[in-house]
Amino acid sequence: xxxxxxVKTSDGRLKMRDGNSIPQFGLGVYEMNDQEAYDSxxxxxxxxxxxxxxxxxxxxxxxxxxxxxEWCKETGTPRSEIFLTSKLMHNKTYEQASADIRxxxxxxxxxxxxxxxxxxxxGGPEIRKNIWRALxxxxxxxxxxxxxxxxxxxxxxxxxxxxxxxxxxxNQIDLHPFMRHPxxxxxxxxxDIILEAWGPLARAMRFNHPSIQxxxxxxxxxxxxxxxxxxxxxxxxxxxxSVNPKRIVSNSQLFDFELDADEMKELDGLDEYLVTDWxxxxxx
Ligand SMILES: NC(=O)c1ccc[n+]([C@@H]2O[C@H](COP(=O)([O-])OP(=O)(O)OC[C@H]3O[C@@H](n4cnc5c(N)ncnc54)[C@H](OP(=O)(O)O)[C@@H]3O)[C@@H](O)[C@H]2O)c1
Numbered sequence: 001x002x003x004x005x006x007v008k009t010s011d012g013r014l015k016m017r018d019g020n021s022i023p024q025f026g027l028g029v030y031e032m033n034d035q036e037a038y039d040s041x042x043x044x045x046x047x048x049x050x051x052x053x054x055x056x057x058x059x060x061x062x063x064x065x066x067x068x069x070e071w072c073k074e075t076g077t078p079r080s081e082i083f084l085t086s087k088l089m090h091n092k093t094y095e096q097a098s099a100d101i102r103x104x105x106x107x108x109x110x111x112x113x114x115x116x117x118x119x120x121x122x123g124g125p126e127i128r129k130n131i132w133r134a135l136x137x138x139x140x141x142x143x144x145x146x147x148x149x150x151x152x153x154x155x156x157x158x159x160x161x162x163x164x165x166x167x168x169x170x171n172q173i174d175l176h177p178f179m180r181h182p183x184x185x186x187x188x189x190x191x192d193i194i195l196e197a198w199g200p201l202a203r204a205m206r207f208n209h210p211s212i213q214x215x216x217x218x219x220x221x222x223x224x225x226x227x228x229x230x231x232x233x234x235x236x237x238x239x240x241x242s243v244n245p246k247r248i249v250s251n252s253q254l255f256d257f258e259l260d261a262d263e264m265k266e267l268d269g270l271d272e273y274l275v276t277d278w279x280x281x282x283x284x
Contacts (some may be wrong), residue, residue, distance in 0.1 A: 006194050006235050014237065016169040017192045021082050021147045022115065024052025024232065025252065028198065030242035034063045034151075036243045041067035043245045045075075045082070046188065053172075053198075053239040055087035056118060065108030084108065085115040087150060088131065090125035093245075097134035101143055114241050116144040117172055120280050121156040128156065129163065135165055141273050150198070153281030154183045170237070172196035173281065177208050177230055177267040178274035184281065191234065196237040201227045201251075203276040211270060215263050224251055229259050230267045 006014040013021035027044040028050065034115055037060035041052055045068070047178045055066045065084070072079045073175035086104050100124045101116065118131055133251070135147040148170030149156070160167055171188050173181055188195050205211060207223045224240065224247065232240040232254060240251045259267070 003168060010186050014194055014235075016082060016146055017167070018146055018169050020114070020169070021049040022146070022170070022194070022237060023049075024237050025049065025254070026053050026085075026237070026239045027248070028053045028239040029060055029064055030055070030057065030058055030198075030241055032060055032241070032243060034060060034069060036060075038063035038067045040243050040248060042071055043248045045071045046057055049248075049252060050081060051083040051085070052214065052238070053085045054108070055085065055117075056089040056100060056141075057119060061086055061104055061108040067143045069109055073118060083114040084110060086113050086116065087117040087119040088135075089117065091120070091131045093127075093129050093257065094130045094134045096250050097131045098138060101134070101138045101213055105143060113144050115170060117146060117147045117148045117168075118152075120151045121149070121153065122280055122282075122283055124284055125159060125241070127257055128159070130167070132165060146170070148193075150196075151278075151280045152184070154187050156281075157184070157187050157191065157193065167191055168193055172237075173197050174199050174232065174276060174279070175236055176202040176227055176274075176276075177212075177270040178202050178209075178272050180268070180271040180275070181281070182271075194237060195235070197231045198237065199233045199276045200236075200238040200240050200241065205267075205274065205276055206270075206276075209270065211266050215259070215266065219257060219259070220261075223248055225254055225257075226267075228254050228258070229257065230264065233259055233264060236270045 054061050138144045146169050148168035150172035216226050242248050
């Protein structure tokens with residue numbers, strides 16, 4: 001039976017199992033310093049982005065939150081229209097996670113994160129269970145609207161299913177034509193866990209690949225747009241990172257063309273388990 005694709009709302013958001021919805025497209029801010037994160041967030045909001053993906057790890061929750069707050073004030077946009085995600089850096093104890101969530105909220109100058117993720121499964125089953133409980137409780141307290149995981153492999157998702165705990169709404173993993181993680185995608189789709197693609201551009205490492213170049217020329221679209229359109233058409237959330245104002249705009253121009261079935265099939269055939277950053281989906 002084919003796995004269900006996420007349901008889209010009329011304004012381009014994906015419905016999550018907890019009743020909330022998430023813009024399918026957003027800005028990633030990994031490896032941006034304060035000024036870059038501030039400027040890129042503002043440029044992205046100007047270009048129509050409604051979703052920013054930061055993390056405790058990136059040390060830029062503060063400039064992202066500040067840019068969003070100031071932009072909303074200046075443009076008269078309700079703050080609730082902009083979706084902000086952050087992630088927990090360390091998996092140690094329930095108390096540590098609860099405290100770190102509060103520190104992140106303070107840094108980002110928000111009362112609640114739209115989405116908050118365990119950044120990785122590192123730590124082993126007992127620690128994962130305690131950290132997840134901290135996220136569930138913070139959600140009950142209203143500090144987090146939706147909760148999810150990142151870099152969880154098939155066995156980590158299966159562990160949560162076996163524990164009969166509340167399942168994450170999202171699993172953010174390394175996903176692009178050169179890294180397709182079919183087993184993780186399958187278990188998530190079967191359990192209504194939306195896939196969020198980090199590194200959706202393969203961090204620009206395969207821009208010269210002949211298939212990518214060919215499809216880019218055939219479509220008259222730039223290479224980045226071909227990568228991103230592939231992710232969108234698979235029903236993944238995509239969060240490309242750029243500090244370049246022109247690329248921030250071009251990376252968002254994705255909704256006026258489509259890859260056809262042959263093009264999708266060719267891109268689907270490029271998987272080479274390309275690790276572009278870290279790979280922790282198999283940790284104990
Ligand atoms: N959960 C996790 O463990 C995890 C891990 C990594 C990333 N992430 C999240 O996912 C986001 C995206 O992933 P990523 O930043 O690793 O990689 P990415 O978005 O795949 O690629 C970013 C790289 O591509 C370049 N680039 C962007 N648009 C381009 C274009 N149109 N043409 C040519 N080059 C372009 C950027 O350079 P310029 O900035 O100079 O444009 C940067 O070097 C991150 O920012 C972060 O929010 C999460």
